[in-house]
């Protein structure tokens with residue numbers, strides 16, 4: 001039988017204090033003065049569960065690593081312990097990178113003090129914060145909402161240019177450049193800004209309510225009421241209050257109505273909402289995909305370990321009935337999914353067991369006259385009209401010559417959108433994507449759009465490099481659309497080492513690492529002639545947020561071009 005819990009209402013400051021008391025307990029008590037730290041470098045960003053498993057195989061049960069860090073800290077009571085671990089980890093290959101370790105001894109008192117000071121700063125910040133909860137949430141999820149849209153666009157444009165300038169500068173600062181290498185990156189030595197065109201930024205046709213996909217947390221409001229919305233503050237700071245998305249500019253009305261309807265449901269429910277700190281309760285989170293076609297997919301996630309089989313069956317029937325009767329709130333659910341997830345990690349996860357309760361399990365969207373089926377887990381751009389502008393520009397820059405046999409490599413193809421919208425202009429499309437469900441969608445999408453000249457591979461691009469290097473059509477154009485945390489350097493190397501690829505259209509939400517590897521001169525590690533950026537444009541898919549897509553056209557440096565530059569010098 002399910003145990004109902006009582007809940008106390010905690011202010012953000014009280015929640016911070018709770019986090020502080022639990023976290024500081026993790027610093028081990030010992031009579032020695034120092035904490036002996038091993039810094040492990042060259043780890044991947046994110047991938048925390050793989051890192052945890054890997055380090056645990058070396059006997060490390062505790063380490064400190066933020067998802068965006070490329071390093072982790074492991075603390076030891078003694079220097080010998082630390083040095084022993086360094087011996088074990090130094091030079092080990094993990095995720096195709098060689099680990100490097102560094103040792104440092106940190107004064108225990110100072111370490112503790114530093115940690116506590118940081119926590120105090122956070123508390124003071126929270127205490128002095130005069131913003132309303134709604135304002136804080138708006139600042140968190142749409143940090144640019146206070147400035148007019150045209151200024152947001154200018155800001156993003158400048159950020160794009162700053163990225164490009166940074167890479168230009170970095171090329172000139174590379175060590176040991178000989179004349180031949182310099183000639184390959186002669187564009188980077190040109191004075192006075194960027195020696196290629198950066199177009200005016202392209203605005204999103206819709207500025208508010210553009211997000212077709214929203215993930216909501218089910219938890220408690222600052223007043224303690226069951227609420228469906230966004231988590232206010234950071235979970236790692238111990239703040240776990242949830243606020244309704246009603247005042248969030250980027251959330252469409254339909255998704256706000258759905259969050260409110262789910263909130264009514266959980267408030268009426270005999271089961272409690274999930275508490276992220278106690279790891280108890282039933283209702284955890286929900287995902288909404290509300291497409292421009294009018295299709296609506298809802299995925300409700302619950303923790304079922306405290307429910308009997310009979311209770312679960314009853315709850316499923318109740319959910320079906322509830323969502324089928326939401327027409328009165330102008331909510332027409334075309335697919336309802338239930339995800340059972342009893343694990344500790346928060347958010348919708350592919351590790352959960354997902355069952356379709358209403359509909360066929362998909363939603364459909366239309367882009368540039370093509371129809372696409374999307375499953376709940378597959379990536380799909382969240383701003384449909386702006387995506388049409390992005391894909392149109394991408395196709396324009398691919399500049400397919402109709403008189404030649406061209407292969408389009410759609411690398412990181414998701415549900416196949418880019419390749420399918422361009423399939424009519426090329427001899428064939430090859431799509432590679434690591435999420436196998438997305439490839440199932442991509443194949444169904446090609447069929448639905450009567451497209452026969454596509455071939456898909458469900459794989460990491462770096463593991464199907466042969467597909468890239470073996471492509472020998474007259475012309476090969478690659479579109480590379482990696483996720484925010486980038487793509488493996490072997491992918492870039494494979495593209496570089498395939499001489500028939502003369503052009504790459506790079507769609508980037510974070511141009512950092514990948515770009516450098518495209519443009520750096522030929523070396524033992526990066527074989528093949530480099531590319532040089534030839535034009536770029538920012539396309540805003542995410543108004544009111546810091547994010548923006550940067551479309552970059554890279555063209556291969558021609559041998560003649562390189563010689564000419566050398567002679568001019």
Ligand SMILES: C[S@@+](CC[C@H](N)C(=O)[O-])C[C@H]1O[C@@H](n2cnc3c(N)ncnc32)[C@H](O)[C@@H]1O
Pocket residue numbers: 379380381411412413414415416417418432433434435438459460461462481482483484487488
């Ligand atoms: C930004 S999305 C782009 C998807 C698609 N081009 C679109 O516009 O809908 C990036 C995609 O890359 C996939 N991905 C990430 N790393 C990958 C890798 N190493 N190999 C293949 N696919 C990858 C993700 O699963 C995701 O579907």
